[in-house]
Amino acid sequence: MSRIEKSDADWKSLLTDEQYRITRQHGTERAGTSPLNAEKRDGHYHCVACGNLLFHSGTKYESGSGWPSFYAPANEEAVTEHVDRKLFMKRTEIRCADCDSHLGHVFDDGPAPTGLRYCMNGVALQFEPEE
Incomplete structure (x- = not known):
């Protein structure tokens, strides 16, 4: 898929203020505030900004971090990784591979089979239950 690019004004008209702050300004939602933390149904998690499929419910788990967590993205092309040196740490x-929206961070303290914890802002995700 080709990269989705929009002006700030376009993103602001598409997203709520909180979605814009998280996805376009690289913000973080408060831990424990996302309704997606309690989501247990089978389904798919998409980018709230562009609809790109990011994660499957089968890879979601309770990490205890306060944010929706997954051990793997839907596919290798769904997300991109970037070095973040904010908060005096690396x-x-x-980010969403299609629209460059900030989603969260990945850590190497997750469960098997990957050992990864994709710690995502629920505001950046849209859940679509399986029918």
Whole structure:
């Protein structure tokens, strides 16, 4: 898929203020505030900004971090990794591969089979239950 690019004005008209702050300004939602933390149904998690499929419910798990967590993206092309040196530490930021929206970070303290914890802002995700 070709890269989705929009002006700030276009993103602001598409997203709520909180979605814009998280996805376009690389913000973070408060831990424990996302309704997606409690989501247990089978389904798919998409980018709230562009609809790109990011994660499957089968890879979601309770990490205890306060944010929706997954051990793998839907596919290798769904997300991109970027070095994040904010907060005086080096972390790996995760963005939507299609629209470059900030989603969260990935850490190497997750469960098998990958050992990864994709710690995502629920505001950046849209859940679509399986029918």
